[in-house]
Amino acid sequence: MLLGLRGVGKTVLLNALHDDAKTKGFETLKIEVPDSAGGHLARLLVPGLSIVLRRLNHVAAAEEKLRLAGAALRNFASIFRVEYEGFSFGATPSTPDGSSGDLEADLPEVLRLVCEAAAARGRAIGIFIDEVQYLSEKELSALARSLHEAAQSGFRLIVVGAGLPQIAALIGDAKSYAERLLLFPEVGPLSPEAARKALHDPIERQGEQAEEGALDEIVCATQGYAYFLQTWGKFAWDEADGSPITRLDVQRALPSILNYLDESFFRVRFDRCTQAEQRYLRGMAELGPGPHRTGDIAQVLGVSSSQVAPVRKRLIDLGMIYSQRHGETAFTVPLFDQFMKRAIPVLEPHLPRRRTGA
Ligand SMILES: Nc1ncnc2c1ncn2[C@@H]1O[C@H](COP(=O)(O)OP(=O)(O)OP(=O)(O)O)[C@@H](O)[C@H]1O
Ligand SMILES: [Mg+2]
Secondary structure, eight states: OEEOOTTSSHHHHHHHHHHHHHHTTOEEEEEEOOSSSSOOHHHHHHHHHHHHHHHHHHHSOOOHHHHHHHHHHHHHHHHTTOOOOSOOOSOOOSSOSSOOSOHHHHHHHHHHHHHHHHHTTTOOEEEEEESGGGSOHHHHHHHHHHHHHHHHHTOOEEEEEEEOTTHHHHHHHHOTTHHHHOOOOBOOOOOHHHHHHHHHHHHHHTTOOBOHHHHHHHHHHHTTOHHHHHHHHHHHHHHOSSSSBOHHHHHHHHHHHHHHHIIIIIHHHHHTSOHHHHHHHHHHHHTOSSOEEHHHHHHHHTSOHHHHHHHHHHHHHTTSEEOSSTTEEEESSTTHHHHHHHHSSSOOOOOOSSOOOO
């Protein structure tokens, strides 16, 4: 489970791992979980699993294990009300055999059968899931249990996920043994050396140059975050008249960079929040980049922690903020505090609901 803030390169890494798995002969599927509350996993997995079975079918003639897996997947789809037009052999059994309607029981079973069908052709199954934090606890638990059973009964399944840092806690809640089954490498900002390299190498490949000072300026402004390096690099390149790209070019590009980021990267997230949620985020920004003590945020807003608890909860569900440690709150988007101060320059004092007098 690759864990990290927005724009650090999780999806890029997930895709690289996915490509790697394919070249190593894994049968793979890759899904991205949408950000509306839970209930997606079955719907997202069925089409990919169906394609996997179809591909296996091309590897050799259909045989017993593949037939079993096909029937199981079709049952699974019908139980979880997922449309299934995919792979099947023969008639649909009239009663779903062995399916319970409980994802935590049924998912491991259907994955076991798919893995066994794959194993019969010398293949293993790899499932790649982006935005894992949007899965429900039940879905995470079903995945954890599938991995547990794979480890116990020796069927060859890997699950690689990517998402916001709160997954670690969510999965911990879902199943205590998940921590033994999964690794949680943290994807963070690049080191200053790596950030310089990420800028320098592509420039050099084009036969151009950048001043050391220009690179320093970018590394400092981006704090090494991949998405920002990409953006600063592009705008500095566009700003420069020729080689070398100078520190002044980078400075001149700054207004366009901030404008672009505000519109494309920050604003879309900000606009999805209600006024109360925006106010909460603005209160956090007042305290700086964070993480902040949840009580301190309430204090800045002039309310008690319990008064803003529902707002905070929704912001966590939206993936705007997260809590790594109990009582702490942090932005999931790097540099979001600076954006919030641009978006709402002044934090208005809290207005009590009930007013007295005229
Ligand atoms: N290793 C890298 N070297 C250079 N640029 C990178 C690297 N990884 C990511 N980037 C740049 O950062 C951008 C964001 O990466 P990516 O989409 O993988 O982030 P993410 O962590 O998945 O973000 P989100 O949480 O918003 O989905 C990429 O489009 C790319 O421009
Ligand atoms: Mg991503």
